[in-house]
Amino acid sequence: MLELQNVSKIYAPSKDNPVSAVRDSSLTISPAEFIIITGRSGSGKTTLLNLAAGLTRPTSGTVLHDGQNLWGLSDLQQSRLRNQKIGFIFQFPSLLPALNALDNVALPTIFSKQVNQSKEAVYERAFGLLHTVGLENKLKALPRQLSAGQQQRVVIARALMNNPHYLLADEPTSNLDEKTELEIMDLFQEIFQRTGISVVMVTHTSQLVRFGTRAIEMADGKIISDRLQNTPTHSHPISEK
Numbered sequence: 001m002l003e004l005q006n007v008s009k010i011y012a013p014s015k016d017n018p019v020s021a022v023r024d025s026s027l028t029i030s031p032a033e034f035i036i037i038t039g040r041s042g043s044g045k046t047t048l049l050n051l052a053a054g055l056t057r058p059t060s061g062t063v064l065h066d067g068q069n070l071w072g073l074s075d076l077q078q079s080r081l082r083n084q085k086i087g088f089i090f091q092f093p094s095l096l097p098a099l100n101a102l103d104n105v106a107l108p109t110i111f112s113k114q115v116n117q118s119k120e121a122v123y124e125r126a127f128g129l130l131h132t133v134g135l136e137n138k139l140k141a142l143p144r145q146l147s148a149g150q151q152q153r154v155v156i157a158r159a160l161m162n163n164p165h166y167l168l169a170d171e172p173t174s175n176l177d178e179k180t181e182l183e184i185m186d187l188f189q190e191i192f193q194r195t196g197i198s199v200v201m202v203t204h205t206s207q208l209v210r211f212g213t214r215a216i217e218m219a220d221g222k223i224i225s226d227r228l229q230n231t232p233t234h235s236h237p238i239s240e241k
Contacts, residue, residue, distance in 0.1 A: 002029040007061030021047040023221035039218035087159030089169040093151035129157035149180035
């Protein structure tokens with residue numbers, strides 16, 4: 001379970017002009033949830049996601065991962081927790097341009113000293129994940145040789161490489177056309193339904209709320225709405241790539 005307890009984040013570009021990005025907000029992310037967080041630009045949704053991922057330290061409040069206070073851990077322990085328990089997807093594809101798709105996906109495990117796997121096993125899993133996202137024919141392709149949607153699929157596969165407990169995504173469809181956006185959302189939903197991994201996604205597109213099992217809305221740094229939804233269904237067959 002991932003818990004944010006009364007967290008606040010204040011940025012202070014100057015002493016006279018502090019910015020309260022998140023204000024005294026609490027959120028519990030339970031196993032097997034697909035949470036969609038919406039809100040206007042500047043509402044605090046991305047900052048809340050970064051707080052949950054341990055990418056941003058709260059000004060006040062507590063972030064708990066399975067009962068552990070994230071910011072009570074050493075830097076090494078934090079890094080290991082993020083590597084093993086959290087798959088993070090940034091707004092824009094963050095692939096290494098000199099590495100092909102297969103190497104980009106394998107990267108989190110290669111860098112992890114906690115994972116005791118042979119190189120063959122690592123690349124077998126990376127191949128399997130690329131197959132899952134429909135890119136088994138793009139193993140050797142460099143990022144520049146892939147479309148925006150294909151790059152995002154590689155990023156999703158990479159985020160799943162270490163079997164994380166949580167998949168956190170910051171506006172993963174913001175630079176995609178509508179058709180590709182729906183394909184990526186169907187892919188997220190298929191992963192959620194197949195694995196039971198908890199997915200938390202930030203988006204500025206309210207129409208995507210229907211894909212989740214729980215909808216959260218933010219405004220002015222606070223959660224103003226938190227509601228459960230019926231189990232979502234695919235918008236179109238997942239086989240369409």
